[in-house]
Amino acid sequence: MSKQIDVKDLNIYYGDFLAVQDVSTTIAPRSITALIGPSGCGKSTFLRALNRMHEVIPGAKVKGSVELDGQDMYGRGVDPVLVRRKVGMVFQKPNPFPTMSIKENVLAGVKLNNKRIKKSEAEELVESSLKGANLWNEVKDRLDKPGSGLSGGQQQRLCIARTIAVKPEVVLMDEPCSALDPISTLAVEDLMAELKNDYTIVIVTHNMQQAARVSDKTGFFNIEGTGKPGKLVEYDETSKIFNNPSEKATEDYISGRFG
Amino acid sequence: MTITEHDQDTTNDTDEPSLEASGRGQGTLPEWVRWAVAAASLAVGGLLVAFLWKVNIPFTVIVGALIYVVAIYLISRTVESQRHAVDRVVTGVVTTMFLLSLIPLISLVVTVVTKGAERFDAQFFTYSMRGVLGEGGGAYHAIMGTLVITGVTTLISVPIGIFAAIYLVEYGNKNAISRALTFFVDVMTGIPSIVAGLFAVALFTLFLGPGTRMGIIGAVALTVLMIPVVVKSTEEMLRLVPNELREASYALGVPKWLTISKVVLPTAIAGIATGVTLAIARVIGETAPLLVTVGTTDSTNLNPFDGRMQTLPVYAYYSYATPGIPREPYFARMWAAALTLMLIVMALNVIARLISKYFAPKTGR
Numbered sequence: 001m002s003k004q005i006d007v008k009d010l011n012i013y014y015g016d017f018l019a020v021q022d023v024s025t026t027i028a029p030r031s032i033t034a035l036i037g038p039s040g041c042g043k044s045t046f047l048r049a050l051n052r053m054h055e056v057i058p059g060a061k062v063k064g065s066v067e068l069d070g071q072d073m074y075g076r077g078v079d080p081v082l083v084r085r086k087v088g089m090v091f092q093k094p095n096p097f098p099t100m101s102i103k104e105n106v107l108a109g110v111k112l113n114n115k116r117i118k119k120s121e122a123e124e125l126v127e128s129s130l131k132g133a134n135l136w137n138e139v140k141d142r143l144d145k146p147g148s149g150l151s152g153g154q155q156q157r158l159c160i161a162r163t164i165a166v167k168p169e170v171v172l173m174d175e176p177c178s179a180l181d182p183i184s185t186l187a188v189e190d191l192m193a194e195l196k197n198d199y200t201i202v203i204v205t206h207n208m209q210q211a212a213r214v215s216d217k218t219g220f221f222n223i224e225g226t227g228k229p230g231k232l233v234e235y236d237e238t239s240k241i242f243n244n245p246s247e248k249a250t251e252d253y254i255s256g257r258f259g
Numbered sequence: 260m261t262i263t264e265h266d267q268d269t270t271n272d273t274d275e276p277s278l279e280a281s282g283r284g285q286g287t288l289p290e291w292v293r294w295a296v297a298a299a300s301l302a303v304g305g306l307l308v309a310f311l312w313k314v315n316i317p318f319t320v321i322v323g324a325l326i327y328v329v330a331i332y333l334i335s336r337t338v339e340s341q342r343h344a345v346d347r348v349v350t351g352v353v354t355t356m357f358l359l360s361l362i363p364l365i366s367l368v369v370t371v372v373t374k375g376a377e378r379f380d381a382q383f384f385t386y387s388m389r390g391v392l393g394e395g396g397g398a399y400h401a402i403m404g405t406l407v408i409t410g411v412t413t414l415i416s417v418p419i420g421i422f423a424a425i426y427l428v429e430y431g432n433k434n435a436i437s438r439a440l441t442f443f444v445d446v447m448t449g450i451p452s453i454v455a456g457l458f459a460v461a462l463f464t465l466f467l468g469p470g471t472r473m474g475i476i477g478a479v480a481l482t483v484l485m486i487p488v489v490v491k492s493t494e495e496m497l498r499l500v501p502n503e504l505r506e507a508s509y510a511l512g513v514p515k516w517l518t519i520s521k522v523v524l525p526t527a528i529a530g531i532a533t534g535v536t537l538a539i540a541r542v543i544g545e546t547a548p549l550l551v552t553v554g555t556t557d558s559t560n561l562n563p564f565d566g567r568m569q570t571l572p573v574y575a576y577y578s579y580a581t582p583g584i585p586r587e588p589y590f591a592r593m594w595a596a597a598l599t600l601m602l603i604v605m606a607l608n609v610i611a612r613l614i615s616k617y618f619a620p621k622t623g624r
């Protein structure tokens with residue numbers, strides 16, 4: 001299920017503005033990769049380029065290649081819709097569909113695609129996805145209530161359940177815990193540790209402890225100045241990045257001596 | 260040392276401004292005073308107007324309000340403070356303006372209801388004017404004609420309007436076509452309705468020759484008026500749908516058209532339906548375009564593709580403009596038609612509210 005991502009010479013643009021320059025890296029399957037770096041350095045931009053969500057912004061474009069187990073997702077004739085089914089995404093702000101119940105939210109990936117699914121299968125999928133997202137116990141008695149009636153942390157876990165319900169191979173998370181309290185954060189972190197057995201996970205975070213706690217590898221993005229493109233400065237084992245980084249900029253950033 | 264400092268901090272004295280009012284007087288006026296002053300001012304104003312001219316409600320309100328404003332200012336300034344006095348004056352002025360704006364509205368409703376009630380009976384809703392001279396008769400043909408023509412108009416305008424709005428919001432990206440569309444929609448919003456009517460006449464003259472009168476021509480004229488309203492309201496509603504929802508859907512591997520039809524439209528449906536209902540209310544009372552396109556008739560015709568039809572506004576117009584002798588039954592029917600039209604529009608507004616209440620995305624547990 002889980003797949004490796006190979007990024008080669010990736011340049012990401014908003015119109016003529018080069019936001020991220022020359023990223024080449026390999027993201028291993030069944031691992032958690034954390035992306036850290038100062039605000040505006042292009043972490044979200046890079047993450048969104050990994051499932052072709054970048055191009056939904058008018059004028060946005062990408063040069064270079066991103067391979068999913070050797071298959072270029074930016075190749076000719078590749079349908080971005082199919083790419084996104086394989087590479088799911090959880091956003092910084094919880095965004096459950098307001099017109100749908102909790103259950104319908106979990107089944108959104110199936111239902112919105114007009115796929116038929118047996119009632120029993122649907123119920124199983126809802127239960128397994130919600131259990132996978134650590135939310136089952138809290139919502140099992142009100143599956144037919146609107147998803148927007150949950151707390152922020154519950155909504156975020158609902159969004160995670162919705163993402164894993166389509167059985168992707170990679171899950172991208174953009175600051176998934178920034179709106180959550182420490183307890184929900186811990187729940188999401190535990191969840192990531194579990195999900196790692198089945199999925200390739202890439203997470204953007206501003207929380208160094210979180211990156212150090214959960215990730216196997218860490219990438220540090222940096223930007224030289226405003227208007228300059230962001231670059232992947234260093235990418236290595238998490239323990240190496242946090243204990244013995246090879247770049248001066250990385251060391252400055254993680255020790256808090258920055259800008 | 261620290262303890263004494265702390266003590267001094269908490270004793271908060273001398274230079275802190277007091278919260279109590281500092282004005283000429285120090286008191287506050289009890290709540291009933293302003294009602295008493297208002298009542299007295301209105302009474303004095305009413306008497307004054309009646310004495311100088313005649314009994315007249317709007318002038319009573321205006322004069323009464325002037326007296327009230329001056330009186331409450333003086334009273335409040337002596338009892339309370341300057342600031343309270345100004346506050347009360349402004350409150351008084353705003354309330355007066357509100358009441359004044361209600362006068363024409365209420366007087367319109369009262370006029371239409373009292374005059375319309377006379378012929379607001381079963382016969383009015385079941386009889387046409389076929390062979391009727393003088394007393395009796397009804398507006399069955401006009402009511403049905405209005406419903407048919409408005410229905411056809413809605414059937415044409417709503418899909419066009421909604422799809423145009425979807426194009427603008429979801430596909431346009433401010434490109435040349437969408438900017439042109441926005442421009443024409445804005446221009447069309449301001450088209451005088453008679454121009455729309457003449458346009459429809461000219462259009463159908465090309466195909467059917469001059470002098471043709473048909474329900475469908477009227478529907479086309481009304482469509483010209485209705486489409487921009489539907490486009491505008493739908494566009495606004497679609498823009499209110501947060502982009503995050505679209506992205507959430509895309510991220511689940513849902514194609515764009517399914518995202519639009521299953522996420523964006525359901526989220527905006529309450530607003531869109533409300534907008535459509537109000538757009539119907541906007542065109543249902545149009546008279547001029549129907550006069551030139553559909554004409555008038557005394558008998559029932561429900562087929563919009565075959566000859567003249569009657570509609571409520573045109574019915575009311577002809578009852579007034581060319582009454583028979585005696586005139587009274589014609590005028591009574593005219594008022595009843597006006598009342599019916601008003602009730603339909605009110606019903607549409609109520610429906611719009613119900614729709615926006617029941618379709619709105621639900622929150623809560």
Ligand SMILES: Nc1ncnc2c1ncn2[C@@H]1O[C@H](COP(=O)(O)OP(=O)(O)OP(=O)(O)O)[C@@H](O)[C@H]1O
Nearest residue numbers: 014017019037038039040041042043044045046057
């Ligand atoms: N929709 C957009 N249109 C144009 N430029 C954008 C857009 N989104 C982001 N940018 C620019 O791209 C650069 C990278 O932004 P990005 O959102 O990827 O930063 P980030 O690293 O995720 O920051 P943060 O940590 O604050 O989320 C910034 O200079 C930003 O201004």
Ligand SMILES: [Mg+2]
Nearest residue numbers: 043044045174
């Ligand atoms: Mg970001």
